[in-house]
Amino acid sequence: MKKHFVLHIIFVLGFILISLFSFSQDNELDNDLLIGQRYEPVYSQYEVNGLAINPAYTGSRECFSNIILYRNQWMGFEGAPVTQTLSSHAPFKDEKNAAGLFLFHEKIGVTDYYEIYGNYAFRFKVGSGKLSLGLKAGATFYQGNFADISANPEGVNNDMYLDNESEILPNFGVGVYYYNDRFFAGASIPKLLSYKYRASEKVMQSDPENYDFLVSAGVLIGNSDRIKFKPSFMLRYRLNKTFLIDAGGSFIFANVLWFGVSYRHTNEFIITAEYQVNEQIRLGGAYDLSIGDLAGRTKGSMEFILRYDFKYRIRAVSPRYF
Secondary structure: OHHHHHHHHHHHHHHHHHHHHHHHOOHHHOOOOEOOOOOOOOOOOOOOOHHHOOHHHOOOOOOEEEEEEEEEOOOOOOOOOEEEEEEEEEEOOOOOEEEEEEEEEEEEOOEEEEEEEEEEEEEEEEOOEEEEEEEEEEEEEEEEOHHHOOOOOOOOOOOOOOOOEEEEEEEEEEEEEEEOOOEEEEEEEOOOOEEEEEOOEEEEEOOHHHOOEEEEEEEOEOOOOOEEEEEEEEEEEOOOOOEEEEEEEEEEEOOOEEEEEEEEOOOEEEEEEEEEOOOOEEEEEEEEEEOOOOOOOOOOEEEEEEEEEEOOOOOOOOOOOO
């Protein structure tokens, strides 16, 4: 009874969040300025940094897991995104509930995005694995340093200046995640709310046109301790038909070394390498090589990740490779 009660609460809360803010959807807002609106960031090592894309990933490591990530996208391209994340999550003693914290900073040009989100997941056994339902709540702190942009071309004297902007934008997200020892699949909407200026006032809305739908999955192939293969993909989709997809796979040697190659349909090849130092520490790096319109204009993108798991005994199924 308790399990079903919690499940009902999660579904009801998700429904309320979407319905409660749908009142602000208004066609008159279509031409207004979105505040701090952007696509969810790209991660090449999304499987390792799962909490960044799906709150239902919370607790799935079955231990107190901590991840630091640094990403420098399109190196050499002025104003390109630079991203840092820090996440921590763990299951409760009852193994059914889990909680986590996600911190984020991204700089794009003269704008900065700071995020802090609490994550909660309710997990229950399904077949050989676990199904997890996740919620996240927190805020994005948006700062536009537009005064740093020169509004006066050389030799032109005028009084036009741009003002700095800063906003605190509360938000919510939902997700679902299934995993066992050899397979994972997840789907999420990281942010249910968006904001616009209307007559110089900030308006909150829940507009599905602004949702980022994220879907990811992967499977482990092979039983040999010498080598295994793990194909996976991630899809980011919006209702306006814009999407981004990564697809590829990693070879795992002796359960210690990971080498992978994938392709992002925006004409980028991704090379990843990871090293499992011991049961607690995992190091990883990724290099994105642009072969499309950005080829020759950037030095590619680099991403580094460090995971530290505080291992302790727990009876639940552990997703060893995800």
